[in-house]
Amino acid sequence: MDPIISIRNLSKTYATGLEALRNVDLDIDRGEIFALLGPNGAGKTTLIGIVCGIVNATAGTVSVDGFDIVRDYRKTRARIGLVPQELTTDAFESVLHTVTFSRGLFGKPADPAHIERVLRALSLWDKRDARIMTLSGGMKRRLLIAKALAHEPDILFLDEPTAGVDVSLRQDMWNLVRRMRETGVTIILTTHYIEEAEDMADRIGIINGGRLILVEDKASLMLKLGRKRLVLHLAEPLDAVPPALAAYDLQLGAGGCELIYTYDTRKERTGITALLNDIREAGIGFRDLHTTQSSLEDIFVDLVKRSQ
Amino acid sequence: MNIRAIWAIYKFEMARTWRTLMQSIISPVLSTSLYFVVFGAAIGSRIAEIEGVAYGAFIVPGLMMMSLLTQSVSNASFGIYFPRFTGTIYEILSAPISFFEIVLGYVGAAATKSILLGLIILATASVIVPLEIRHPVWMMGFLVLTAVTFSLLGFIIGIWADGFEQLQIVPLLVITPLAFLGGSFYSLDMLPPLWQRISLFNPVVYLISGFRWSFSEVSDVSVGVSVAMTMGFLGLCLTVIWWIFRTGYRLKS
Structure with a gap:
């Protein structure tokens, strides 16, 4: 049409x-x-x-x-x-x-x-x-x-x-x-x-x-530009990201009480399963977890910044 | 031709007249009546007839013309300036209407108002002084032509003006003095020869002279020259408006 x-x-x-x-x-x-x-x-x-x-x-x-x-x-x-x-x-x-x-x-x-x-x-x-x-x-x-x-x-x-x-x-x-x-x-x-x-x-x-x-x-x-964040609420706070998890590019939040993993929804493998396995093997316990999707606002701010 | 749009603008503008009856009709009639009382009755009774016309009757065409000029300019300039000022001009500019049609709507309404006003003044005058109109068709012709021409001038001023002060400047500082000095209240013959010659540069002289001729066949210049000058001024205004719309001057960025 x-x-x-x-x-x-x-x-x-x-x-x-x-x-x-x-x-x-x-x-x-x-x-x-x-x-x-x-x-x-x-x-x-x-x-x-x-x-x-x-x-x-x-x-x-x-x-x-x-x-x-x-x-x-x-x-x-x-x-x-x-x-x-x-x-x-x-x-x-x-x-x-x-x-x-x-x-x-x-x-x-x-x-x-x-x-x-x-x-x-x-x-x-x-x-x-x-x-x-x-x-x-x-x-x-x-x-x-x-x-x-x-x-x-x-x-x-x-x-x-x-x-x-x-x-x-x-x-x-x-x-x-x-x-x-x-x-x-x-x-x-x-x-x-x-x-x-x-x-x-x-x-x-x-x-x-x-x-x-x-x-x-x-x-x-x-879908294309949206990135997701997985936030794990830890049982015990961490001072630093353990070396065993270095490959995941994790961030610590809330004074070491949260472990944050950012991943791309477009990828076939998000790496979540492997991450959770590695966390368990590293002996890190968590009480809760949630994911957030980047809003259009994040996308917008990101694009405008990049175009400048 | 978008007749409905022209009609919509025309009706919209005329509605404003009825809503603001006081400013639009009553106050000019009142001020003209005052001129009659002062110049016609009080002072005029001491002035002899001019070329066989009683002074009271002699000034009627001049007074009508003076109101016609100032009101045409004021009405038309305000009509187009107000939407520019409030921003509602966006609707006119985004409508499926040509510039010529916009002018027809606004100028048509402004000219109608001034013509009505001129006729009301004429009716008021005829109550006060005995009047004779020898050439009623010419009289109406001059009335319509002048109203349209000066409404076009007002439209140009309304587009040019950047503030309400500028809207007032032209009627106040240009039109009114030219009308006063254009023979509204006297015949050019009453002036010294030098001032007679200077007066011939005043375009309003030709309008008033022709208009007065239609009443009493008394004129300062020949009626043919009056018509030619009025048409010339009309042509000039139309040219300026054509240029405004071609370039989008003060209307479109």
Whole structure:
């Protein structure tokens, strides 16, 4: 299946000389949730801005559903809904008015029933006549989502959608995103909460310094880059790792009370069986053991560090 | 052409007018009425007729034009500056709408407001002084053309401005003085010859002169020159706007 968004050699240099994007190539598949991760200033918002028509690219091409974003901008933009990072709203407008305006702006005929559905799904229907300035931050965030959904887009960009949103609302928002995906909407999100990307995304892209340093299926990324740690809680503390176990590159933790073994899940043999045998033979007793998998955050920090 | 989008912007902007009825309509009408009281009734009663037109009636086109110019510029500049200021411009820029359509929506709404305002002032004036409009079609023509031209100028200012102060500067420091010195309250014939010549560099002279001609056939310059100058200014504004959108000046980085 053709990708719904296809980005080729995309570069952006701002008038200040800042190179926000450098030769980015990226394909977004239809119906997927794609998470774009990166530190502040990595180029996430610039990338979204170019696809949506807010920022002019310096070089490269972007096509949306087969249409070029410059030549066929009407076709590409009509397919896209954008939820910006900043809470930018018309303070004096009412909720219903501003969402209705968004639908008209995208060239769709009035459809009060659709607007009502969207506002209800985002728990904003009761606030439809309220002025935006009276809404809480979380409500304003949902309002921006409602505006982006007003014209029934096929693709939804969520730029840091959960920044400043409380935990329960964040959960509601992700439930909504999942429901939208079920209806076939492609979702591209940026987030600082790496656990959200881990929880939500089908694929993950990591961007740093304007370069896309990795794009991977989330599961295979975790598998490929994920390292596991086996922690043994010792019966008696050790001063040093016994020479008999030197081959395992073990570390001592918790003041000598823990013996830590790091292994690669990709390897056919993890070495755990041999290690446990050798520990027994060395006469070291342990009370308990557990394993931990490196989180996406560890992977992310590791990759960003390596790319610098 | 994305008619629905133009209509959405137009309706959105007009809704702002009704919401801010006080600033949009009532205050300009009030200030114009005050001009009538001061210049028309109090001072005007001591001034003789100008080319056969009573002074009170003579200043009506000038006053209308003065409000039309300042309000067109203010409305249109605020209309596009406000979304830039709040950041909601992102939605306009990401919508499937051409720059020409954006201008149509914003400038159309700003011009509509000023035209309504001009007609309200006309109605108010006709209550105070007896008025005759010899060429109503030309009168409407000048009204619409001027409202559109100065709304375009306002749109340019709204895109150029970096703060609310700059939005105020042009109407306050440029348009109002030019309107005052452009023959709103006097005929150029009443000026010394040197000032008459200097006045001809003031573009507002041509607007007021043509507009006044449509009322009473009294004019400082020929109506053809007035039309040509107005069209020329319209062309200039359109050229600047075309350049703004071609380059993305202050809109797109």
